[in-house]
Amino acid sequence: MKNFTVKKLLLPISEYATVSLGTTLFDAILALEQAQEKFYHGKYQHRAILVLDDEKKVVGRISQHRILKAIEAGEELSKDLSKLKMFNFSDAYIENIRETIRLDTKIFTQQALKKAAGKKVEEFMQKPTPDEYVAESSPLDIAVHKLVSGNHLSLLVKRDEEIIGVLRIADVFVAACHGMKALNIGEK
Incomplete structure (x- = not known):
């Protein structure tokens, strides 16, 4: 695994689920489902959707966690509850409410699901932070450090300033397992 770079494990954006700003949650879910049906790179399916702007640049990501958060009813009220801190209510009291x-x-009523399905992706997508990027030429150990220290399930892979793909933790895990097997670790 010496000199193993991110480039060897990345998934090109063309193989990843993508949607444009303005897309509804329902259409984003359909895009994810469609990408999963087309994708046969190992046994691990996509778990996120990339959001693209008008210039086809990645501006956000929607994980399965974010989708469930968008579906969770009362999200707006929860945001309003955070404002109670201004009035010196304790964190425990706010969490109790x-x-x-x-x-x-x-959550899983027809009304709640219908409301969530119509939300636009920009309402709940996660914008990438600087630690979620890795260069395609980076050694795999740098990517592993970013995945582990940032607790990320994937990283956006860049060539210069352009995002060209995604490095998923599942693929890095498989590569590590294959590396261990190649070393015959455990055999005497």
Whole structure:
């Protein structure tokens, strides 16, 4: 695995689920489903959708976690509850109110799912942070450090300033397992 670079494991953007700004959550989910059906690179499916601007540049990402967060009813009220800190309510009190609302709110109702399906991706996408990028020419150990220290499931791979693909933790994990097997670790 000496001199193993990110380029060897990245998935090109062309093989990844992408949507444009302004796309609804429902259409984004369909795009993810379609990409998963087309993708046969190992046994690990895509778990996120990349959001592109009008110039086809990546401006955000929607993970399965973000999708569920968008579906969770009461998200707007939860944001309003955060404002209670201004009035010196304790974190425990605010969290208690949040939990009460969560218990009283049904997420998987037709009304809640319909409302979530119509949300635009920019309302809940995550904008990439500087530690979520890695150069395609970077050694794999740098990528592993970024994945682990940032607790990321994937990194956006750059060539110069252009994002050309995605490095998924699942693919890095498989490469590490294959590397260990190649060394015959455990055999005496």
